Amino acid sequence: MSIMEKRPIIQVRDLQARYGEKLILDGISFDVYEREILAVLGESGCGKSTLMKHMVGLIEPAGGEVIIDGERITGAEEETYRRILRKMGVLFQGGALFSSLTLAENVALPIQEYTDLPDQAVNALVRFKLGMMKLDGYEHFFP
Ligand SMILES: Nc1ncnc2c1ncn2[C@@H]1O[C@H](COP(=O)(O)OP(=O)(O)OP(=O)(O)O)[C@@H](O)[C@H]1O
Ligand SMILES: [Mg+2]
Structure with missing residues (x-):
């Protein structure tokens, strides 16, 4: 190393x-x-x-x-x-996602909060990130 x-x-x-x-x-x-x-x-x-x-x-x-x-x-x-x-991610034992938001909305939330990206770019990022987790196709499911 x-x-x-x-x-x-x-x-x-x-x-x-x-x-x-x-x-x-x-x-x-x-x-x-x-x-x-x-x-x-x-x-x-x-x-x-x-x-x-x-x-x-x-x-x-x-x-x-x-x-x-x-x-x-x-x-x-x-x-x-x-x-x-903003460099940290903390995952709590329970309630890591907002249960009233879809997976796509959960992933979009911090991006909307911390960037000024247009909706189209946010949606592309959301699809990319869910794809990384092999969750494509589940965008509109709730946690
Ligand atoms: N807000 C608080 N006020 C007073 N004492 C606390 C507080 N939070 C935790 N403690 C005490 O501090 C000690 C350490 O607690 P902590 O929650 O860090 O333990 P832990 O290792 O995470 O336990 P667990 O495995 O049960 O999650 C315990 O004796 C606990 O009772
Ligand atoms: Mg503990």
Whole structure:
């Protein structure tokens, strides 16, 4: 692997997480590199979801920092944070799609929200993305 490919995308540095007085995570540090897949395992209540919420900046850490693609999200300005957020995708355990929207409408929503593309281009992108998932033909189905 060349040095160019060894770029940390997610850096967690000495993270400390608390809910009130209760210390949940302490001294957590790791890097996730481009193309690397990291799984976090542990018993119920050990702090996996808490770690994830810190990694996407939903919760400010009690200590330490989270760096995404070279930029600190910890204590970041709203504008910086919003820009970094657009590089992330978070899939929740349940309710990942809007059940009242079709598959095509679900895929179109973030594109309409974040670009000024005309409808025709949005529709082409939607067809392309659904095709990648072998879901062509299911555009008008609900999740
Ligand atoms: N909002 C909160 N306020 C107070 N305590 C919380 C809060 N959220 C989680 N906790 C506590 O923090 C600890 C870690 O919870 P967390 O949800 O991160 O665990 P988990 O590893 O994701 O568990 P599971 O496997 O059940 O999803 C638990 O003791 C939990 O009760
Ligand atoms: Mg959890």
